[in-house]
Amino acid sequence: MAHAAAHHPAVLHADLDAFYASVEQLLDPALRGRPIAVGGNERGGVVLAASYEAKAHGVHGGMAGWRARQLCPSITFVRGHFGEYQRLADAVMAVLADITPAVERISIDEAFLDITGATHLFGTPREIGRRIRAQVRHEVGLPISIGGARTKHLAKIASQVAKPDGLVVVEPGTEQTFLDPLPVGLMWGVGPVTERALTSEGIRTIGDLARARPKDVERLLGHATGAKLSALSHDEDPRRVSTGRVRSVGAQSAMGRNTPTSQSVRSVLNHLADRVAGRMRAKHRAGRTVTVRVRFVPMRSVTRSLTLDAPIATTLTLTEVAEQLVWQAISDQERPSEAMPEISLLAISVSNLVPQHVIQLELPLPPADPRRPGSATGVARWALDQSVDAIRAKFGTDVVDYLPAALGRRRGVPEEFRELAEHEL
């Protein structure tokens, strides 16, 4: 009785158009139809998002503000309304959840839906796509593009082709015809480096890639990337819509240029460790591998990592491990004179995460660490973090702050943006 077509796997990819910029134009009608940039300004800073009117001039996210002004003199820079972004994106996700519970949110403004089962209730993928777009437009007021296909990869490409404010469904049986003429750069996993490598071999379209021998592609790009892209070019995508688990938690802080001192390194790491460990505790996770990144002037990054015997989730222990690793990275640097190398960024990330729903005693410190007098035990550290977490839950994040006053001002990015980025998980 069921149609054969109903048994095709069906995936939608829903992607809000120029999300931050569209929200600003929704909130302030005077901005509609005009080139705007969220974040940055004519003197510098980074553009977080550009409206389509600005994109038409070549402006895009990640671009320096001065460059955006150069390309588009009439551009308007606006400050972000980060709370609104979260609220409106959540409202859109609620529309998606009305269609199916099988929603995989991959960033604040983007999600996959497995609608294989929902077609019985709501009709064909095209009909479901139309329904979602209309509902998001009417209930939230934002433009959204949707791609539909049998696989995630193709659904995502279809939504990119649909932009702005469109719907493209790739009907079963037409996949290769759809893919072949498209540029390889549209494929998931092809960035500037891979695209250059492919172009150097005369491979410009997905069809070119599909016709190339997988062996040759693997030799060009490496085993995993080559095999993956060859398969994707033939519309072979094994990925299922699912809610993936978080594998690492991290935070970073850019610092202009800075000659590191024990105090400055310690206070920045304490701040970062507090963010990371606090989020881990909120998710009931602890982790065994601590990785730090140090970016030297000019723009050369190194990482150092250490895997502990037992997982940790306390701010102080994480700070101490990170501190060791950072000084290790700095002292590894070759330098012509006695001078301390300048650094421009510090980052901490914790991986090898495990669930941690009960109190676990942390092994204090790696043997190499010189224990300071008065250093708290694992239990005391855990208790300290618990009380800080509780106070913050009651009175807000700013009440207890590890951030030294010197770093409190002139931060590169609004604090709200950091919190938003955390929520993109």
Place this chain on the structure above:
DNA sequence: TCTGGGGTCCTAGGACCC
């Protein structure tokens, strides 16, 4: 003129185990 912040996955060599 001056480059944000949060993630995932892959590679390659070495250590270590059976």
Place this chain on the structure above:
DNA sequence: TCTGGGGTCCTAGGACCC
């Protein structure tokens, strides 16, 4: 007489994505 073979984990670096 001379050098197994597979698997896993760790570390450092890099490409890529939003």
